[in-house]
Amino acid sequence: DQQVKQNSPSLSVQEGRISILNCDYTNSMFDYFLWYKKYPAEGPTFLISISSIKDKNEDGRFTVFLNKSAKHLSLHIVPSQPGDSAVYFCAADKLSGANNLFFGTGTRLTVIP
């Protein structure tokens, strides 16, 4: 049973526009959320994270929003650049766990020049 879900397998956005990637989770014990970016033939690279005590975290062009009541988080990329084209994975962790991450299935973002 997939506890972290990314329901959009792919997303295409024009360069300069906003990209919004969505993630839903089912386990209310999750309290730390991360986004990873993955290029072909490489490992996932950590992008940004958010703790459940916050509802927003920003790092440059990347902002993650967390809506705990809806068990939903989103990653906003503004402005989108062609180099952002990659697969993005959402992941979640439990405070009581040993850094055991639960991953979504990923969303392939294509930024069109």
Added chain:
Amino acid sequence: DAGITQSPRYKITETGRQVTLMCHQTWSHSYMFWYRQDLGHGLRLIYYSAAADITDKGEVPDGYVVSRSKTENFPLTLESATRSQTSVYFCASSEGQLNQPQHFGDGTRLSIL
């Protein structure tokens, strides 16, 4: 360069053979992890280790064995490979502190014929 390296990058073997995937990190991170990535599942945790000589099962441990005699190494062994174990395997490490991201290697693509 400091980081996390996996070897081999690609491996083809036959069912019933034993195969070992290597993982080495230079950060002296206490935690190390093994994941497999399959279409439709994202990344799933196989085993993890909190320190040398301490290992524990993840979500999909069956058919795998791990050991951690040294902090920097965390090999994963398939004792008798099956076709269902064809996958891309990722090793990761983290400092183990609360809310610290995991850092991934570039993966091993394993094909079992």
